[in-house]
Amino acid sequence: MQPEPLFRALSDSTRLRCLALLAEHSELCVCELTHALALPQPKISHHLGGLRKVGLVCDRKEGLWIYYRINPELPQWVDSILKATVTGVGQREPFASDAQALSEMPNRPGGVCSA
Amino acid sequence: MQPEPLFRALSDSTRLRCLALLAEHSELCVCELTHALALPQPKISHHLGGLRKVGLVCDRKEGLWIYYRINPELPQWVDSILKATVTGVGQREPFASDAQALSEMPNRPGGVCSA
DNA sequence: ACACTATATCTACCAAACTAAATATAGTGT
DNA sequence: ACACTATATTTAGTTTGGTAGATATAGTGT
Numbered sequence: 001m002q003p004e005p006l007f008r009a010l011s012d013s014t015r016l017r018c019l020a021l022l023a024e025h026s027e028l029c030v031c032e033l034t035h036a037l038a039l040p041q042p043k044i045s046h047h048l049g050g051l052r053k054v055g056l057v058c059d060r061k062e063g064l065w066i067y068y069r070i071n072p073e074l075p076q077w078v079d080s081i082l083k084a085t086v087t088g089v090g091q092r093e094p095f096a097s098d099a100q101a102l103s104e105m106p107n108r109p110g111g112v113c114s115a
Numbered sequence: 116m117q118p119e120p121l122f123r124a125l126s127d128s129t130r131l132r133c134l135a136l137l138a139e140h141s142e143l144c145v146c147e148l149t150h151a152l153a154l155p156q157p158k159i160s161h162h163l164g165g166l167r168k169v170g171l172v173c174d175r176k177e178g179l180w181i182y183y184r185i186n187p188e189l190p191q192w193v194d195s196i197l198k199a200t201v202t203g204v205g206q207r208e209p210f211a212s213d214a215q216a217l218s219e220m221p222n223r224p225g226g227v228c229s230a
Numbered sequence: 231a232c233a234c235t236a237t238a239t240c241t242a243c244c245a246a247a248c249t250a251a252a253t254a255t256a257g258t259g260t
Numbered sequence: 261a262c263a264c265t266a267t268a269t270t271t272a273g274t275t276t277g278g279t280a281g282a283t284a285t286a287g288t289g290t
Contacts, residue, residue, distance in 0.1 A: 003131055003203070003204050004131065005126075007123070007126035008123075008126035008277090010125075010126075011122035011123035011125075011126050012119065012277090013119055014278090016118055016119065016122075029236085030237060031235090031236065034236095034237095040280075040281085041236080041237070041238090042237085042238075042239080042240095042279095042282090043278090043279070044237095045236095045237060045238055045239085046238085046278090046279090047278095049238080049239090050277095061237095061287095063288075064235060064237085064286080066237065066238090075203060077202050077203025077204070078199075080196075081195075081196050081199050081200065084192045084193075084196050084199065085118060085192065085196065087192050087195075088118070088190060088191075088192025088193065089192070127247090127248075129248090144266085144267095145266070145267060145268095146265090146266065146267085155249090155250075155251085156267070157249095157250080157251080157252090157269080158248090158249070158250080159267095160266095160267060160269085161248090161249090163267095163268095164268080164269090165247095176257095178258075178266095179257050179258065179265065179266050179267085180257095180266070180267085181266080181267065
Protein backbone atom coordinates (compact mmCIF):
# COMPACT_ATOMS: atom_id res chain seq x y z
CA MET A 1 0.00 0.00 0.00
CA GLN A 2 1.21 3.48 -0.90
CA PRO A 3 1.45 5.89 2.01
CA GLU A 4 0.16 9.00 0.23
CA PRO A 5 -3.24 7.60 -0.77
CA LEU A 6 -3.51 5.98 2.63
CA PHE A 7 -3.00 9.24 4.50
CA ARG A 8 -5.23 11.11 2.10
CA ALA A 9 -7.95 8.60 2.88
CA LEU A 10 -7.41 9.24 6.58
CA SER A 11 -7.47 13.01 6.19
CA ASP A 12 -11.22 13.34 5.90
CA SER A 13 -13.48 13.58 8.91
CA THR A 14 -16.27 11.42 7.51
CA ARG A 15 -13.90 8.62 6.59
CA LEU A 16 -12.10 8.76 9.91
CA ARG A 17 -15.38 8.55 11.79
CA CYS A 18 -16.40 5.49 9.77
CA LEU A 19 -13.07 3.83 10.38
CA ALA A 20 -13.18 4.57 14.08
CA LEU A 21 -16.53 2.82 14.35
CA LEU A 22 -15.43 -0.07 12.18
CA ALA A 23 -12.33 -0.50 14.31
CA GLU A 24 -14.54 -1.42 17.23
CA HIS A 25 -17.38 -3.32 15.60
CA SER A 26 -15.86 -5.86 13.20
CA GLU A 27 -18.56 -5.05 10.69
CA LEU A 28 -21.24 -2.44 10.15
CA CYS A 29 -23.70 -1.80 7.38
CA VAL A 30 -24.15 1.52 5.64
CA CYS A 31 -27.37 2.33 7.43
CA GLU A 32 -25.67 1.91 10.80
CA LEU A 33 -22.91 4.27 9.81
CA THR A 34 -25.41 6.70 8.34
CA HIS A 35 -27.34 6.68 11.58
CA ALA A 36 -24.32 6.97 13.84
CA LEU A 37 -22.79 9.86 11.94
CA ALA A 38 -26.12 11.53 11.13
CA LEU A 39 -25.01 12.32 7.60
CA PRO A 40 -26.74 11.83 4.23
CA GLN A 41 -26.54 8.26 2.98
CA PRO A 42 -24.98 9.16 -0.41
CA LYS A 43 -22.21 10.92 1.44
CA ILE A 44 -21.46 7.89 3.57
CA SER A 45 -21.52 5.61 0.55
CA HIS A 46 -19.22 7.91 -1.34
CA HIS A 47 -16.64 7.92 1.40
CA LEU A 48 -16.91 4.19 2.01
CA GLY A 49 -16.18 3.79 -1.68
CA GLY A 50 -13.04 5.84 -1.17
CA LEU A 51 -11.94 3.69 1.74
CA ARG A 52 -12.57 0.55 -0.27
CA LYS A 53 -10.69 1.92 -3.26
CA VAL A 54 -7.49 2.34 -1.25
CA GLY A 55 -7.99 -1.06 0.34
CA LEU A 56 -8.68 0.03 3.90
CA VAL A 57 -12.07 -1.65 4.04
CA CYS A 58 -13.84 -4.46 2.26
CA ASP A 59 -17.51 -5.21 2.01
CA ARG A 60 -19.88 -8.13 2.06
CA LYS A 61 -23.37 -8.12 0.64
CA GLU A 62 -26.15 -9.84 2.54
CA GLY A 63 -29.65 -9.35 1.29
CA LEU A 64 -30.44 -5.70 1.23
CA TRP A 65 -27.49 -4.73 3.35
CA ILE A 66 -23.86 -4.23 2.62
CA TYR A 67 -21.56 -4.80 5.55
CA TYR A 68 -18.23 -3.06 5.68
CA ARG A 69 -15.27 -4.12 7.72
CA ILE A 70 -11.69 -3.06 8.05
CA ASN A 71 -9.64 -5.09 5.59
CA PRO A 72 -8.29 -7.98 7.67
CA GLU A 73 -5.21 -8.27 5.45
CA LEU A 74 -3.76 -4.83 5.98
CA PRO A 75 0.02 -4.60 6.17
CA GLN A 76 1.17 -4.46 9.75
CA TRP A 77 2.39 -0.88 9.58
CA VAL A 78 -1.02 0.24 8.30
CA ASP A 79 -2.74 -1.64 11.05
CA SER A 80 -0.46 0.04 13.56
CA ILE A 81 -1.42 3.43 12.19
CA LEU A 82 -5.12 2.69 12.50
CA LYS A 83 -4.73 1.41 16.03
CA ALA A 84 -2.61 4.37 17.08
CA THR A 85 -5.19 6.72 15.62
CA VAL A 86 -8.11 5.14 17.43
CA THR A 87 -6.10 5.10 20.63
CA GLY A 88 -5.19 8.74 20.20
CA VAL A 89 -8.49 10.25 19.22
CA GLY A 90 -11.18 7.67 19.86
CA GLN A 91 -12.32 9.29 23.12
CA ARG A 92 -12.73 12.72 21.57
CA GLU A 93 -15.61 14.27 19.72
CA PRO A 94 -17.13 13.45 17.36
CA PHE A 95 -15.92 9.88 17.71
CA ALA A 96 -17.32 9.31 21.19
CA SER A 97 -20.76 10.62 20.18
CA ASP A 98 -20.75 8.46 17.07
CA ALA A 99 -20.17 5.35 19.16
CA GLN A 100 -22.89 6.43 21.52
CA ALA A 101 -25.37 7.10 18.71
CA LEU A 102 -24.63 3.73 17.19
CA SER A 103 -25.21 1.93 20.46
CA GLU A 104 -28.56 3.65 20.82
CA MET A 105 -29.74 2.90 17.28
CA PRO A 106 -33.01 0.96 17.18
CA ASN A 107 -33.61 -1.92 14.76
CA ARG A 108 -30.01 -2.57 13.87
CA PRO A 109 -29.52 -5.28 11.29
CA GLY A 110 -27.35 -8.39 11.49
CA GLY A 111 -24.05 -8.21 13.28
CA VAL A 112 -25.07 -6.51 16.50
CA CYS A 113 -23.35 -9.17 18.56
CA SER A 114 -19.94 -8.13 17.26
CA ALA A 115 -17.28 -6.72 19.51
CA MET B 116 -3.39 17.50 17.66
CA GLN B 117 -6.30 17.02 15.27
CA PRO B 118 -6.12 13.88 13.16
CA GLU B 119 -7.44 15.36 9.91
CA PRO B 120 -4.76 18.05 9.48
CA LEU B 121 -2.15 15.54 10.61
CA PHE B 122 -3.08 13.02 7.95
CA ARG B 123 -3.44 15.69 5.31
CA ALA B 124 0.11 16.76 6.14
CA LEU B 125 1.25 13.17 5.70
CA SER B 126 -0.59 12.73 2.42
CA ASP B 127 1.92 14.61 0.30
CA SER B 128 4.96 12.96 -1.14
CA THR B 129 7.33 15.88 -0.59
CA ARG B 130 6.38 16.19 3.05
CA LEU B 131 6.60 12.47 3.66
CA ARG B 132 10.07 12.37 2.13
CA CYS B 133 11.21 15.21 4.37
CA LEU B 134 9.77 13.53 7.45
CA ALA B 135 11.36 10.21 6.59
CA LEU B 136 14.76 11.85 6.43
CA LEU B 137 14.18 13.84 9.58
CA ALA B 138 13.11 10.69 11.40
CA GLU B 139 16.62 9.35 10.97
CA HIS B 140 18.77 12.44 11.30
CA SER B 141 17.59 14.37 14.36
CA GLU B 142 18.01 17.60 12.45
CA LEU B 143 18.56 18.72 8.87
CA CYS B 144 18.76 22.12 7.23
CA VAL B 145 16.74 23.13 4.21
CA CYS B 146 19.65 22.84 1.84
CA GLU B 147 20.24 19.24 2.89
CA LEU B 148 16.63 18.36 2.25
CA THR B 149 16.67 20.24 -1.03
CA HIS B 150 19.73 18.31 -2.12
CA ALA B 151 18.46 14.94 -0.99
CA LEU B 152 15.08 15.28 -2.65
CA ALA B 153 16.41 17.12 -5.71
CA LEU B 154 13.49 19.53 -5.70
CA PRO B 155 13.34 23.34 -5.97
CA GLN B 156 14.17 25.09 -2.71
CA PRO B 157 10.93 27.14 -2.57
CA LYS B 158 8.99 23.93 -2.83
CA ILE B 159 10.86 22.37 0.08
CA SER B 160 10.42 25.51 2.18
CA HIS B 161 6.75 25.63 1.41
CA HIS B 162 6.18 22.07 2.53
CA LEU B 163 8.34 22.46 5.61
CA GLY B 164 6.15 25.41 6.48
CA GLY B 165 3.15 23.13 6.23
CA LEU B 166 4.73 20.56 8.51
CA ARG B 167 5.62 23.24 11.01
CA LYS B 168 2.13 24.71 10.89
CA VAL B 169 0.54 21.45 12.00
CA GLY B 170 3.22 21.01 14.64
CA LEU B 171 5.00 17.99 13.19
CA VAL B 172 8.35 19.74 12.99
CA CYS B 173 10.06 22.66 14.63
CA ASP B 174 13.00 24.69 13.49
CA ARG B 175 16.10 26.32 14.85
CA LYS B 176 18.00 29.13 13.19
CA GLU B 177 21.77 29.09 13.23
CA GLY B 178 23.55 31.67 11.13
CA LEU B 179 22.50 31.29 7.57
CA TRP B 180 20.91 27.91 8.09
CA ILE B 181 17.61 26.80 9.48
CA TYR B 182 17.59 23.35 10.98
CA TYR B 183 14.39 21.37 11.09
CA ARG B 184 13.67 18.50 13.40
CA ILE B 185 10.67 16.38 14.22
CA ASN B 186 8.84 18.02 17.09
CA PRO B 187 10.16 16.22 20.17
CA GLU B 188 6.90 16.83 22.04
CA LEU B 189 4.54 15.00 19.74
CA PRO B 190 1.70 13.09 21.40
CA GLN B 191 2.55 9.43 21.68
CA TRP B 192 -0.03 8.28 19.16
CA VAL B 193 1.36 10.70 16.57
CA ASP B 194 4.86 9.47 17.23
CA SER B 195 3.63 5.90 16.79
CA ILE B 196 2.17 6.83 13.42
CA LEU B 197 5.40 8.37 12.24
CA LYS B 198 7.45 5.40 13.37
CA ALA B 199 5.04 2.91 11.81
CA THR B 200 5.19 4.83 8.55
CA VAL B 201 8.97 4.90 8.42
CA THR B 202 9.08 1.23 9.30
CA GLY B 203 6.55 0.42 6.61
CA VAL B 204 7.84 2.45 3.70
CA GLY B 205 11.34 3.64 4.59
CA GLN B 206 13.05 1.00 2.49
CA ARG B 207 11.05 1.80 -0.63
CA GLU B 208 11.60 4.37 -3.29
CA PRO B 209 11.94 7.28 -3.23
CA PHE B 210 12.82 7.17 0.45
CA ALA B 211 15.82 4.91 0.10
CA SER B 212 17.30 7.05 -2.68
CA ASP B 213 16.71 10.19 -0.66
CA ALA B 214 18.70 8.78 2.24
CA GLN B 215 21.45 7.71 -0.15
CA ALA B 216 21.59 11.13 -1.84
CA LEU B 217 21.80 12.84 1.54
CA SER B 218 24.64 10.63 2.67
CA GLU B 219 26.56 11.49 -0.49
CA MET B 220 26.01 15.22 -0.25
CA PRO B 221 29.26 17.20 -0.16
CA ASN B 222 29.82 20.18 2.15
CA ARG B 223 27.00 19.43 4.50
CA PRO B 224 26.58 22.05 7.21
CA GLY B 225 26.46 21.57 10.97
CA GLY B 226 24.82 18.51 12.38
CA VAL B 227 26.36 15.80 10.24
CA CYS B 228 27.28 13.78 13.29
CA SER B 229 23.63 13.18 14.14
CA ALA B 230 22.14 9.75 14.17
C1' DA C 231 -46.23 -6.00 -10.98
C1' DC C 232 -45.73 -2.76 -7.34
C1' DA C 233 -44.16 -0.47 -3.40
C1' DC C 234 -40.52 -0.07 -0.22
C1' DT C 235 -35.88 -0.14 1.67
C1' DA C 236 -30.88 -0.01 1.18
C1' DT C 237 -27.12 1.38 -1.35
C1' DA C 238 -24.53 3.34 -5.23
C1' DT C 239 -23.60 6.58 -8.85
C1' DC C 240 -23.81 10.82 -11.30
C1' DT C 241 -23.71 15.85 -11.97
C1' DA C 242 -22.56 20.42 -10.90
C1' DC C 243 -20.47 23.47 -7.95
C1' DC C 244 -17.02 25.10 -4.89
C1' DA C 245 -12.95 25.27 -1.99
C1' DA C 246 -8.52 23.57 -0.69
C1' DA C 247 -4.03 22.65 -2.07
C1' DC C 248 -0.05 21.56 -5.08
C1' DT C 249 3.14 23.62 -8.49
C1' DA C 250 6.18 26.82 -10.68
C1' DA C 251 8.33 31.01 -11.03
C1' DA C 252 9.55 35.32 -9.45
C1' DT C 253 10.82 38.00 -5.72
C1' DA C 254 11.75 39.26 -0.95
C1' DT C 255 14.35 38.70 3.43
C1' DA C 256 18.22 37.92 5.99
C1' DG C 257 22.78 36.59 7.30
C1' DT C 258 27.90 36.31 5.85
C1' DG C 259 32.22 37.77 4.13
C1' DT C 260 35.11 41.15 1.66
C1' DA D 261 28.51 48.99 0.44
C1' DC D 262 28.41 44.91 -2.30
C1' DA D 263 28.13 40.29 -3.69
C1' DC D 264 26.78 35.84 -2.29
C1' DT D 265 24.30 32.13 0.02
C1' DA D 266 20.26 30.30 2.42
C1' DT D 267 15.57 30.56 3.16
C1' DA D 268 10.81 32.36 2.93
C1' DT D 269 6.92 34.45 0.70
C1' DT D 270 3.99 35.79 -2.96
C1' DT D 271 1.47 35.27 -7.18
C1' DA D 272 -1.06 32.90 -10.62
C1' DG D 273 -2.58 28.85 -12.68
C1' DT D 274 -4.25 24.22 -12.37
C1' DT D 275 -5.91 20.22 -10.30
C1' DT D 276 -7.88 17.52 -6.79
C1' DG D 277 -11.38 16.51 -3.82
C1' DG D 278 -15.49 17.45 -0.88
C1' DT D 279 -20.54 18.48 -0.89
C1' DA D 280 -25.32 18.47 -2.10
C1' DG D 281 -28.91 16.81 -4.56
C1' DA D 282 -30.97 14.02 -7.88
C1' DT D 283 -31.25 9.67 -9.75
C1' DA D 284 -30.17 4.81 -10.61
C1' DT D 285 -29.69 -0.05 -9.08
C1' DA D 286 -30.98 -3.83 -6.58
C1' DG D 287 -33.12 -6.77 -3.25
C1' DT D 288 -37.49 -7.73 -0.44
C1' DG D 289 -42.19 -8.46 0.47
C1' DT D 290 -47.10 -8.33 -0.98
